[in-house]
Amino acid sequence: MDTKAYIESGKLEAYILGALTKEEARQVEADVAMYPELTEELQAIENAMQLYTDSLAKELPSGLDNRIWGALQFSSAGAGEGKMPPKVIPFTPEYRKPMRWPLAAAVVLLIGSVLLNSILWVKDQNTNNDLVALNTKVTQMEQDQRQLSYLLSEYQKNKIMMTDTGMETIVMHTMLPGHPMAATVYWSKNSGVAYVSVDGLPAAPKGMQYQLWVMQDGKPVDIGVISNDMPSTPAMQKMVKSVTGGQAFAISLEKEGGSPTPTMQNIYVMGKA
Amino acid sequence: MSDTAIVYNEEELVLLLQQSREAFNYLYRQYGPALFGVINKVVYDEQTARDVLQDVFVKIWNNIEQYDANKGRLYTWMINIARNSSIDKLRSKGEIMKGKIHMGDDIVNNVQKGMKTEQATDTIGLKKMVAGLKPEYETIISLAYFKGYTLDEISKTLEIPLGTVKTRMRSAIKQLREIFNK
Numbered sequence: 001m002d003t004k005a006y007i008e009s010g011k012l013e014a015y016i017l018g019a020l021t022k023e024e025a026r027q028v029e030a031d032v033a034m035y036p037e038l039t040e041e042l043q044a045i046e047n048a049m050q051l052y053t054d055s056l057a058k059e060l061p062s063g064l065d066n067r068i069w070g071a072l073q074f075s076s077a078g079a080g081e082g083k084m085p086p087k088v089i090p091f092t093p094e095y096r097k098p099m100r101w102p103l104a105a106a107v108v109l110l111i112g113s114v115l116l117n118s119i120l121w122v123k124d125q126n127t128n129n130d131l132v133a134l135n136t137k138v139t140q141m142e143q144d145q146r147q148l149s150y151l152l153s154e155y156q157k158n159k160i161m162m163t164d165t166g167m168e169t170i171v172m173h174t175m176l177p178g179h180p181m182a183a184t185v186y187w188s189k190n191s192g193v194a195y196v197s198v199d200g201l202p203a204a205p206k207g208m209q210y211q212l213w214v215m216q217d218g219k220p221v222d223i224g225v226i227s228n229d230m231p232s233t234p235a236m237q238k239m240v241k242s243v244t245g246g247q248a249f250a251i252s253l254e255k256e257g258g259s260p261t262p263t264m265q266n267i268y269v270m271g272k273a
Numbered sequence: 274m275s276d277t278a279i280v281y282n283e284e285e286l287v288l289l290l291q292q293s294r295e296a297f298n299y300l301y302r303q304y305g306p307a308l309f310g311v312i313n314k315v316v317y318d319e320q321t322a323r324d325v326l327q328d329v330f331v332k333i334w335n336n337i338e339q340y341d342a343n344k345g346r347l348y349t350w351m352i353n354i355a356r357n358s359s360i361d362k363l364r365s366k367g368e369i370m371k372g373k374i375h376m377g378d379d380i381v382n383n384v385q386k387g388m389k390t391e392q393a394t395d396t397i398g399l400k401k402m403v404a405g406l407k408p409e410y411e412t413i414i415s416l417a418y419f420k421g422y423t424l425d426e427i428s429k430t431l432e433i434p435l436g437t438v439k440t441r442m443r444s445a446i447k448q449l450r451e452i453f454n455k
Contacts, residue, residue: 008440008443009436009439009440009443010438010439010440010441010442010443011439013439013442013443013445013446014417014424014438014439014442016446017414017417017418017442018353018356018417018418018421019417019422019423019424019427019438019442020423020424021423044450045446045450046345046346046349047450047453048446048449048450048453049349049418049446049449050346050348050349050352051399051449051453052403052414052449053307053310053311053352054307054399055399055400055402055403056307056310056311056313056314057306057307057309057310058306058309058310058313059306059309060301060305060306060309060326061319061323064323064326064327065297065298065301065305067327068297068301068326068327068330068331069294069297071327071330071331072292072297072330072331072334075331075334075335122331129320129324132320133318133320133321136320
């Protein structure tokens with residue numbers, strides 16, 4: 001056999017990776033048993049995969065060892081779970097001799113009962129685990145649902161706003177050279193309602209908050225502070241104070257809760273109405 | 274470095290066969306993190322991974338007599354039990370799709386794994402080395418080793434000829450060997 005070509009084909013790698021069918025795998029095992037070069041190569045592949053799986057090692061959750069030890073206590077009284085055959089408890093001839101039939105029957109019954117119990121226990125464990133998994137899923141779905149209904153109400157708000165024909169969109173641009181920032185005010189002149197979106201602003205530093213201003217005849221008038229949840233999100237905030245008139249909007253960074261007048265060097269963005 | 278494989282001695286096996294708490298502690302400490310890592314590569318969901326780890330220890334515990342040293346290493350034997358059990362779990366729960374979607378999460382897992390305590394310190398170096406594995410190689414190893422795909426299935430999934438699947442496996446493990454030999 002051309003073992004070099006065999007090695008180059010990648011069949012041994014496929015074997016270690018478990019990608020071969022049973023027959024193919026058996027053939028590889030037979031080939032490897034015959035040719036030492038193949039054995040050597042197979043071991044090198046196994047080494048590499050061992051180091052690879054080592055690299056995946058994950059810290060074990062605390063307390064899991066006790067849980068598993070508990071499971072072993074039950075399981076080893078009976079049989080191995082799954083497709084592997086159960087352990088056989090041998091009866092030695094010396095032991096069997098003095099034994100009478102009723103006693104033997106009792107032992108068989110006892111073993112049967114222990115076996116059945118452990119199988120039932122394992123099954124029960126599986127059911128419990130499934131239940132836990134199911135609960136987790138339900139909780140997750142509830143969370144998703146809450147999130148969706150929140151999104152829906154946000155979209156509805158937007159829709160009402162967008163369909164207001166008197167709504168004006170004012171884009172405010174950065175006032176700090178070198179810092180590309182932007183924010184948008186949606187303002188209905190008729191109703192005096194104003195919304196602000198600050199997805200183009202960085203998060204406010206701790207203890208600080210953005211505040212929206214409208215310039216009325218050269219004088220800044222406070223419209224209210226912007227929630228610190230808003231920056232960098234596409235969400236819109238409806239301003240509590242109504243805006244009856246003005247020529248421009250601006251946002252400044254102020255101490256939390258806002259200031260009576262804007263700190264001039266902290267005006268981040270401004271836009272003409 | 275490839276020759277520094279962990280050596281398993283008789284003593285260790287005897288301990289295992291005694292089925293004592295000390296034997297279990299040894300087994301758990303020595304191999305638990307690697308087994309858990311492999312299981313997590315397959316099933317992703319940590320709760321499921323814990324259950325599978327329990328199953329795996331039960332199987333190892335009750336079938337240690339069936340381990341045949343002539344057929345390969347104890348480590349490989351245990352890793353294979355972990356792989357098979359978690360792939361079975363994945364299939365029984367119809368979670369194959371979920372697994373596929375989550376393939377990108379490996380990056381997140383790696384970051385989390387990077388923040389581990391003393392137990393995993395010697396694996397941090399390994400992790401760093403393995404990070405250099407080509408993405409196409411990681412994919413092919415992952416599909417076969419962690420998702421249980423056959424050559425045929427991989428060929429169809431990746432739309433590459435069967436022969437290429439095998440040679441790519443060879444190249445993938447070749448790169449791993451080179452990484453570890455450095």
